[in-house]
Amino acid sequence: MFRYLILIMILSITLAGCTEQVKVDMQGAGETIPTGSTGIAFDGKDLLVAKEGLIAFIDNIDTATAGSIYGYEGHFYFDRYPITITSKENKPYITGLAWQNTAGNTGFIWASDEANRRILKISPQGDVITRIPLTKIYPEDITFDGEYLWVVDSKRKKIFKLSTEDGSIVSEYLSPVPVPTALAWDGKNLIVGGLKNLNNPAPSPDNVQIIKLDPVSGNVMENVETSRYLTSPAGMVWINGKLWISDRNSGKIVIISDKGEPSTDIRSYKLPAVAPVLKKVEAKEDKNKTAQDVDEAKRAAEEARKAAEEAKKAAEAAKKAFELQQKK
Structure with a gap:
């Protein structure tokens, strides 16, 4: 009996030293990590979730099943210490x-x-490497296609393709979703999620719309079937054929298939390219001409100086001659 007590004590101490396991009441589908997370991404191992200025790394996720009679809550682990983002201006x-x-x-x-209307490039250790201000965009969800950043703006009802160097706009798209709030990249297409009507009085799954957009043509490829547990998409990420979407109303992360029905919308939502503003560069010939003008001006000034000295000498000589004449 004593041997069993010792074994239980050792096991208790061992478990206490392990990573804390957190369980939450799912009430349907997905995970609340943390409650009301607004942004999510996937680094190949951990699910990254953000709320206000906090970014957490989540590992070993086991989600609950919608409608399960067992009432399983699901679980996940915090893989490392969260990253905290600060700002001297507005609270991030x-x-x-x-x-x-x-x-x-x-x-x-x-x-x-x-x-703060900006995009941050952050190391996994939490160091902010780059701060890109956005003066013409109200950034909501963001995704990366391997070369460019993509941002949705529900205020302007647009999708922007941005340079990672300085945030300059490469191309613009009108959003097929009336109020775009969530964005993901599946390796080929953009996946845009949001609301059909911002003024809908009550949260409803019928008010949610998710589409696949071909970034080359600007055409809607598919209408993705949504979930009855999803009423207000916030952050979204594509992981191996599944969409992980944080819901603003319930605070949960809902997981759905990315499959949908082909779209009958033949409109292209890609806006015409705007010619870049060229900086005025002075031609080489103009520079040479300017240099010649400077040399000529210098020569003219030197000649004027010599002429003034000669005139001064002549005036002094005339003065002396006049004084001699007066003495006589």
Whole structure:
């Protein structure tokens, strides 16, 4: 009996030293990680979730099944310490996350901060590497296609393709979803989620719309079937044929298939390219001409100086001659 007590004590101490396991009441589908997360991404191992200025790394996720009679809550683990983003201006409010793979699988986190209208490039250790201000965009969810950043803006009802260097707009799209709030990249197409009507008085799954958009043609390829547990998409990420979507109303993350019906919408939502503003560059001939003008001006000034000296000498000589004449 004593041997069993010792074994139980050792097991208790061992479990206490392990990573904390967190269980939550799912009430249907998905995970609440943390409650009301607004941005989510996937780094190949962990699910990254954001709320306000906090980014957490979640591992070993086991989700509950919608409508399960067992009442299983699901569970997950925090893989490491969260990252906290600060600002000297407005309190950060992260509305989107994206992951960029790099050599050696170290990677970077891209985060859209709606409160400060900027995009941040962050190391996995939490160091902010780049701050890109956005003057013409109200950034919500964000995704990365391997070369460019994509941002949805529900205020302008647009989707923007941005350079990772300075955030300059590469191309623009009108959003097929009336109020775009969530964005993901499946390796080929953009997946856009949001609401059909912002003024809908009550949250409803019927008010949610998710589509696949071909970024080359700007055409809607598919209408993705949504979930009865999804009423207000916030962050979204595509993982192996599934869409993980954080819901703003319930605070849960709902997992659905990315499959849908072919769209009958033949409109292209890609806007015409705007010619870049060219900086005025002075031609080489103009520079040479300017140099010649300067040389000529210098020569003219020197000649004028010599002429003034000669005139001065002549005036002094005339003065002396006049004085001599007066003495006589």
